[in-house]
Amino acid sequence: QSALTQPASVSGSPGQSITISCTGTSSDVGGYNYVSWYQQHPGKAPKLMIYEVSNRPSGVPDRFSGSKSGNTASLTISGLQAEDEADYYCSSYTSSSTPWVFGGGTKLTVL
Amino acid sequence: EVQLVESGGGLVQPGGSLRLSCAASGFTFSSYSMNWVRQAPGKGLEWVSYISSSSSTIYYADSVKGRFTISRDNAKNSLYLQMNSLRDEDTAVYYCARSDGNYWGQGTLVTVSS
Numbered sequence: 310q311s312a313l314t315q316p317a318s319v320s321g322s323p324g325q326s327i328t329i330s331c332t333g334t335s336s337d338v339g340g341y342n343y344v345s346w347y348q349q350h351p352g353k354a355p356k357l358m359i360y361e362v363s364n365r366p367s368g369v370p371d372r373f374s375g376s377k378s379g380n381t382a383s384l385t386i387s388g389l390q391a392e393d394e395a396d397y398y399c400s401s402y403t404s405s406s407t408p409w410v411f412g413g414g415t416k417l418t419v420l
Numbered sequence: 421e422v423q424l425v426e427s428g429g430g431l432v433q434p435g436g437s438l439r440l441s442c443a444a445s446g447f448t449f450s451s452y453s454m455n456w457v458r459q460a461p462g463k464g465l466e467w468v469s470y471i472s473s474s475s476s477t478i479y480y481a482d483s484v485k486g487r488f489t490i491s492r493d494n495a496k497n498s499l500y501l502q503m504n505s506l507r508d509e510d511t512a513v514y515y516c517a518r519s520d521g522n523y524w525g526q527g528t529l530v531t532v533s534s
Contacts, residue, residue: 345521347465347521349465354515354524354525354526354527355465355515355517355524356524357521357522360520360521360522366522396464398464398465400465400467400521406479407467407479407481407482408467408470408479409455409457409467409470409519410467411457411464411465411466411467412464413464414464414465
């Protein structure tokens with residue numbers, strides 16, 4: 310069982326917006342502003358899309374945004390495009406002896 | 421250009437050993453902490469181990485503690501993962517990743533099977 314909880318799947322039509330949630334505890338998501346989001350296409354390495362809750366690395370479209378409220382972080386993708394279809398993982402720093410924890414992943418389908 | 425290139429994966433029998441390597445280039449390797457993250461076939465990402473820039477701090481996931489050993493050689497810009505007493509459930513693609521999450525290798529497949 311993953312430390313962070315994500316929905317198994319979400320879907321949306323091109324041009325729509327979707328939001329993926331990531332729920333943890335006060336020991337990880339709620340306690341630190343070190344939540345990241347990764348995009349992974351089949352057979353590829355994860356790609357960082359959001360770091361420190363809401364920051365985008367250079368080159369990531371501004372259609373991707375992140376936020377956090379309490380123990381739940383969220384990734385929002387607006388203006389969905391076909392190439393956004395992928396698996397998305399959240400991660401957080403944690404105060405436990407395992408400094409990096411991941412969510413179980415969410416499969417995004419663009420209809 | 422930052423590159424992380426893993427090697428050393430392969431097929432090994434249960435109870436066997438394997439040593440993974442990760443060659444880093446394009447950044448000051450000695451300034452960054454590093455991690456190993458794995459992904460079993462069809463499953464999600466699982467953090468495996470962390471090592472600080474100077475090797476002074478090391479962490480392991482409970483699932484590998486006592487069996488895996490992380491190390492690094494800053495002079496060779498390389499990260500390692502010594503895996504002993506391998507189990508079927510260790511079968512996965514193993515990625516090395518810089519701690520800021522911005523850079524990952526392409527992964528190396530480890531298959532544990534008799």
